[in-house]
Amino acid sequence: MPKSGSTLKISRRTALAGLSASAALLAMPRLGRAADETIRIGFPTPLTGPFAAEARDQVKCAELAVKLANDKGGIGGRKVELLVRDDKLNAGEAATRTLELIEKDKVHAVVGALSSAVQLAVNEVTRARGVIYVSISQSDTINEAKDFSKYTFHEALNPHMTTAAVARQTLKKGMKVAHLVADYAYGHEMLRGFKRAQTAIGADNVGEILHPFGAADYSTFMPRLMSLRPDVLCISNFGRDQANAIKQAVDFGVKQQMKIVVPVILHNQRLAVGPDVFEGVVGGANYYWGLETQSKSAAAFNAAFKAANGGAIPTDYGAYGYAGVGSLLAAMQTAGGTDTDKVVDALEKLQYDLTKGPQHYRKCDHQSVQPVLVLESKKKSAMANDNDLFAILANDTGSDDMLRSCSELGHAT
Amino acid sequence: MDLSLIIMQLLSGIALGAVLVITALGLTIVFGMLGVVNFAHGALFMIGAYAGLYLASLTGSFWWGLLLAPILIGGFGMLIEYVLIRRLYGRSIDDPLLLTFGLSYILVEGVRIVFGSDGIPFPTPPQLIGVLDLGIGFFPRYRLFVIALVAVVLLVLWLTLEKTRIGLIVRAGARDPTIMQVLGVDIGRVWLAIFGLGVGLAALGGVLAGPMRSVNPEMGSLVLAEAFVVTVIGGLGSIVGAVVAGLMVGISISLVALFAPEMATIVMFALMAVVLLIRPQGLFGIRGRTA
Numbered sequence: 001m002p003k004s005g006s007t008l009k010i011s012r013r014t015a016l017a018g019l020s021a022s023a024a025l026l027a028m029p030r031l032g033r034a035a036d037e038t039i040r041i042g043f044p045t046p047l048t049g050p051f052a053a054e055a056r057d058q059v060k061c062a063e064l065a066v067k068l069a070n071d072k073g074g075i076g077g078r079k080v081e082l083l084v085r086d087d088k089l090n091a092g093e094a095a096t097r098t099l100e101l102i103e104k105d106k107v108h109a110v111v112g113a114l115s116s117a118v119q120l121a122v123n124e125v126t127r128a129r130g131v132i133y134v135s136i137s138q139s140d141t142i143n144e145a146k147d148f149s150k151y152t153f154h155e156a157l158n159p160h161m162t163t164a165a166v167a168r169q170t171l172k173k174g175m176k177v178a179h180l181v182a183d184y185a186y187g188h189e190m191l192r193g194f195k196r197a198q199t200a201i202g203a204d205n206v207g208e209i210l211h212p213f214g215a216a217d218y219s220t221f222m223p224r225l226m227s228l229r230p231d232v233l234c235i236s237n238f239g240r241d242q243a244n245a246i247k248q249a250v251d252f253g254v255k256q257q258m259k260i261v262v263p264v265i266l267h268n269q270r271l272a273v274g275p276d277v278f279e280g281v282v283g284g285a286n287y288y289w290g291l292e293t294q295s296k297s298a299a300a301f302n303a304a305f306k307a308a309n310g311g312a313i314p315t316d317y318g319a320y321g322y323a324g325v326g327s328l329l330a331a332m333q334t335a336g337g338t339d340t341d342k343v344v345d346a347l348e349k350l351q352y353d354l355t356k357g358p359q360h361y362r363k364c365d366h367q368s369v370q371p372v373l374v375l376e377s378k379k380k381s382a383m384a385n386d387n388d389l390f391a392i393l394a395n396d397t398g399s400d401d402m403l404r405s406c407s408e409l410g411h412a413t
Numbered sequence: 414m415d416l417s418l419i420i421m422q423l424l425s426g427i428a429l430g431a432v433l434v435i436t437a438l439g440l441t442i443v444f445g446m447l448g449v450v451n452f453a454h455g456a457l458f459m460i461g462a463y464a465g466l467y468l469a470s471l472t473g474s475f476w477w478g479l480l481l482a483p484i485l486i487g488g489f490g491m492l493i494e495y496v497l498i499r500r501l502y503g504r505s506i507d508d509p510l511l512l513t514f515g516l517s518y519i520l521v522e523g524v525r526i527v528f529g530s531d532g533i534p535f536p537t538p539p540q541l542i543g544v545l546d547l548g549i550g551f552f553p554r555y556r557l558f559v560i561a562l563v564a565v566v567l568l569v570l571w572l573t574l575e576k577t578r579i580g581l582i583v584r585a586g587a588r589d590p591t592i593m594q595v596l597g598v599d600i601g602r603v604w605l606a607i608f609g610l611g612v613g614l615a616a617l618g619g620v621l622a623g624p625m626r627s628v629n630p631e632m633g634s635l636v637l638a639e640a641f642v643v644t645v646i647g648g649l650g651s652i653v654g655a656v657v658a659g660l661m662v663g664i665s666i667s668l669v670a671l672f673a674p675e676m677a678t679i680v681m682f683a684l685m686a687v688v689l690l691i692r693p694q695g696l697f698g699i700r701g702r703t704a
Contacts, residue, residue, distance in 0.1 A: 240627055248625065251553040251555065
């Protein structure tokens with residue numbers, strides 16, 4: 001019997017060879033994993049709080065976009081996973097959750113946020129860490145040079161676009177306009193947009209009243225607003241504030257004296273207060289399911305959403321969730337993976353049409369150039385069914401003219 | 414600024430104050446008589462609005478909802494007292510506070526599960542839709558009705574407490590429950606009724622607020638904060654205090670809204686801070702009661 005030591009004598013050369021082979025063996029499954037590793041997309045949104053209804057619609061539609069991608073075999077063979085986090089409509093909470101998504105969950109990109117202040121907090125975090133962020137919250141500031149980075153994209157409409165479209169449909173030269181505005185970023189941006197459109201049209205500003213964010217009672221603003229005797233009242237606030245403000249304005253007989261106009265008319269709030277209150281109110285929108293008679297993409301999106309959600313129809317904010325995640329996934333498909341620079345490049349070149357017509361991200365500020373709708377809330381007797389909420393007054397095709405110029409926003413041109 | 418505008422503004426302040434009074438009243442009565450700080454008061458206000466809406470749609474009339482919801486939810490309040498709160502009498506004030514705080518979460522989540530977290534429309538009763546021409550301006554009929562109804566409720570409550578035997582027992586029970594027991598009064602039953610009354614008033618506030626605001630699971634949280642501010646200004650446990658402070662807060666909010674609208678919410682807290690600095694026990698509070 002030979003001694004084991006003599007036969008198993010290992011030379012330095014074989015040892016090295018063996019080591020590198022085993023290193024290769026260890027490395028190989030890693031390489032394999034990297035190729036079919038799931039693509040993780042972080043999705044912070046305010047699931048609790050006053051915008052919970054809108055946030056839930058965002059999640060449903062974002063999940064739909066992910067499901068459709070996975071059904072087609074994923075992105076370059078990799079499965080896509082959506083990691084939804086509750087930002088509680090709080091900038092600090094959103095920053096913490098986003099940081100966790102990046103550091104702990106190793107997400108490849110972030111999509112989401114609903115409030116304008118919260119999206120800026122998310123953007124701070126993603127920008128500092130070089131992670132792509134597709135914002136689906138309405139805001140003007142995110143386009144401006146000081147908050148911009150090459151990783152920041154804005155899929156949602158911005159106040160400048162919606163107020164201009166609404167003003168074109170409702171204001172005329174010489175009209176008197178009063179404003180009731182929520183006293184925070186969103187309200188201020190909408191007011192600025194309306195005033196700019198007003199000046200261009202030649203309408204007169206007769207007064208502005210700022211109300212605290214999240215107020216339940218608006219009665220105390222009504223006598224003053226009525227005494228201003230405007231032709232049009234612009235109510236620039238969001239979520240339940242919109243529902244409460246319009247409802248109480250109607251209680252005070254405001255509609256008999258003037259037309260009520262909002263920058264963005266909200267599907268869920270119209271449902272929450274009913275047709276009589278909203279009757280005749282005009283506002284902008286990114287999406288309305290009734291667009292399906294005019295747009296093939298809308299019909300396809302509605303059908304996919306209905307199939308996944310037991311026949312329900314997608315809402316305005318839902319469509320943001322779908323287009324935000326959908327455009328990102330389309331760019332990842334083109335880029336062949338999750339390499340950040342390649343995806344950024346692909347997003348900048350992307351032409352997409354997911355819900356309502358052709359869209360693309362403008363090169364200088366990454367704002368999505370897209371169609372803007374103007375809707376009017378229908379009278380109860382004119383509704384064909386429970387989902388028949390609005391009449392489409394205008395569907396403006398997306399163009400760069402709708403946006404503030406790159407140089408105005410402070411970008412190098 | 415013309416006088417008619419200021420009068421209209423005062424009127425909307427009184428209407429706003431009326432809802433504050435009715436919610437703060439329930440809170441202050443329960444604290445004054447039972448020593449319980451009811452953190453579920455806002456949630457019960459919200460439950461009241463939902464119950465009113467449900468009963469109104471069941472019976473086809475707002476008036477049945479307005480009448481039955483406070484009774485039904487008041488009864489539910491008595492159940493809460495009998496099953497949960499009763500066990501905590503004689504313990505530190507924090508215990509019922511924590512209990513009701515937890516309860517408020519359960520109630521809000523319960524409503525979210527049953528009715529969803531979206532708001533539900535609460536139609537104004539057809540008789541009260543529209544505005545009334547007061548000569549100096551238009552004012553919603555429904556809000557005028559709310560002012561009138563709250564005035565009636567206050568009158569009935571005051572007469573009951575001051576002029577009836579039940580009121581006498583209740584007032585005596587708040588002063589010295591031990592003596593009352595010695596005198597052969599079942600103080601437990603009095604407490605049960607008082608808690609039911611407090612919760613019933615919260616529910617009444619909810620039903621009244623329903624047609625003015627959107628009805629949703631979170632509608633009570635802001636109301637709870639407002640009701641606390643009003644009770645602190647008026648003096649914890651003081652009924653007169655709740656009435657005076659409620660109207661004072663409503664009118665202050667309204668008048669500030671005329672001159673500096675963005676300050677409308679803060680004025681209520683500023684008022685509370687000033688009152689606490691000058692009279693820590695509140696306008697009508699008794700010194701040492703809050704300790």
